[in-house]
Amino acid sequence: MENKERIEKRLLDIRPDIQADGADFQIIDITDDGIVTLKIKGSKNNKPRTRETLRRLLDYILRKEPEITGYQRIEKIDWETPREKGIKGFFKNLF
Numbered sequence: 001m002e003n004k005e006r007i008e009k010r011l012l013d014i015r016p017d018i019q020a021d022g023a024d025f026q027i028i029d030i031t032d033d034g035i036v037t038l039k040i041k042g043s044k045n046n047k048p049r050t051r052e053t054l055r056r057l058l059d060y061i062l063r064k065e066p067e068i069t070g071y072q073r074i075e076k077i078d079w080e081t082p083r084e085k086g087i088k089g090f091f092k093n094l095f
Helices: 003-020 048-064 086-094
Strands: 024-030 035-041 073-078
Touching (some): 003 048, 048 073
8 A cells, every 4th residue: 555545544544533523624635755735624613723733633643653654744724714604693703
């Protein structure tokens, strides 16, 4: 199995656990030299700190995997925070 496939498989293996905590990620790209680009959605109102913690956790898991040899880093692309609907969301997003 190619290293890119190992990285993708490992990420997809742990994705249900991440989703169970209310967070998520989407794999955008995995380069041949082991650079992973993800869209990350954190839990707890999608706070940036939570997304960064999730990125670090995923990075740690990939680094500890013995079969993954060419991994370098995760490049993160944050998802937009969803806007609230209705009149409450309208006024909240004005300020």
